[in-house]
Amino acid sequence: MSSRFVVVTGGPGAGKTTLVDALRRAGHACVAEAGRQIIQDQTGRQGGLNSQAVRRIVRSE
Known part of the structure; x- marks a missing residue:
């Protein structure tokens, strides 16, 4: 049994979600990004963070 995996990284708008969606449609097993759900x-919010939201998160830690 193979235990290969790939980590996809990149900045905002780099195409990470598009790539993972395409891999999933092609039948590859994909795992949801945990960080997105936590945020x-x-x-x-369902969208991106604004500077006020980031400050609130940083202050609460």
Whole structure:
């Protein structure tokens, strides 16, 4: 059994989600990004963070 995996990184707008969506459609096993859900839970938002949201998160830690 193979235990190969790939980590996809890059800046905002680099195409990470597009790449992972294409890999998933092609039948590859993909794991959701945990960090995105954590940020959405903390901010109550589905979109990106603004500077005020980032400051609130940093202050709460």
